[in-house]
Amino acid sequence: MAKAHKSKSTLKQRVRRMFKNNELCTLAFDALEDDIEVQTLLEDSNRMAIDRLGFSDHGHIHSLIVTMNGMKLFQALKGVVSPTIVQEDTGTIKDAQLIVLLACYLHDIGMSVHRERHNEFSVTIALPILSRILAKAYPKDIHKQVHVRGHILHAIQAHDKVITPSTIEAGIVGIADALDMTKGRARIPFEAGSVNIHSASAMAIERVTIRKGEDRPVRIEVFMSNASGIFQIQELLEKKIEIATQLAGHIELYAVMTGQEDRILSEQLRIL
Numbered sequence: 001m002a003k004a005h006k007s008k009s010t011l012k013q014r015v016r017r018m019f020k021n022n023e024l025c026t027l028a029f030d031a032l033e034d035d036i037e038v039q040t041l042l043e044d045s046n047r048m049a050i051d052r053l054g055f056s057d058h059g060h061i062h063s064l065i066v067t068m069n070g071m072k073l074f075q076a077l078k079g080v081v082s083p084t085i086v087q088e089d090t091g092t093i094k095d096a097q098l099i100v101l102l103a104c105y106l107h108d109i110g111m112s113v114h115r116e117r118h119n120e121f122s123v124t125i126a127l128p129i130l131s132r133i134l135a136k137a138y139p140k141d142i143h144k145q146v147h148v149r150g151h152i153l154h155a156i157q158a159h160d161k162v163i164t165p166s167t168i169e170a171g172i173v174g175i176a177d178a179l180d181m182t183k184g185r186a187r188i189p190f191e192a193g194s195v196n197i198h199s200a201s202a203m204a205i206e207r208v209t210i211r212k213g214e215d216r217p218v219r220i221e222v223f224m225s226n227a228s229g230i231f232q233i234q235e236l237l238e239k240k241i242e243i244a245t246q247l248a249g250h251i252e253l254y255a256v257m258t259g260q261e262d263r264i265l266s267e268q269l270r271i272l
Helices: 002-007 011-017 023-034 036-052 060-077 093-106 118-137 142-157 168-178 183-191 197-203 229-243
Strands: 205-212 218-224 251-257 268-270
Touching (some): 011 023, 011 060, 023 093, 023 118, 036 060, 036 118, 060 093, 060 168, 060 205, 093 118, 093 142, 093 168, 168 229, 197 205, 197 229, 229 251
Parallel strands (some): 218 251
């Protein structure tokens, strides 16, 4: 029993291990986790989302899950597409990973102000936070601080499904956000009585996996217990993949049925 207990790790620990070979990401992640302002913003974002609006989680757990999704996508696409900051010769692959990490973690802090235009509020609030973290990451390189900060702010702004991301890194962040769609996240508004097509559809999503594709480099599988989950996939995830035009051609998207009762779909359905 003691051995089994030892093998368990927290979500935070699992996320941190994903970039253990990138000292910039480790430094930034630890700074975010220890920052009282950031953690209070995530707390208030959840208060706005859950307590006031009856939405799903937009706080610390959501930030960690989106960060994990972003790291998985980043690794899956490595060697397939070159990050924009590398293409433009203003940064390295480690800088690109840092961009994805910071944008994923901070993308929803604007929810502390309002749901509408929350991506814009997130950009404004994130600016001083990023400035102090990047000053630690690149203490002798102001040019790099500014380059990386601009990429992060663009990714935060463009995580909204109606905004076309202009960089590879921003596309990853938007898709990573949409991948946090399982019923665990939907249960909060659903059990609070917010029953609509959004919450009901999300309650059908069992899990999401990211792995090597068959005819494209990346395969995303969304496992669902009920066909209503299709709405959740098409309304958010599919749109975010399609709008990330630099990435869309590299990703397969499948809906996979897990239940046997009342099945109206085949075992799996290719969406993209």
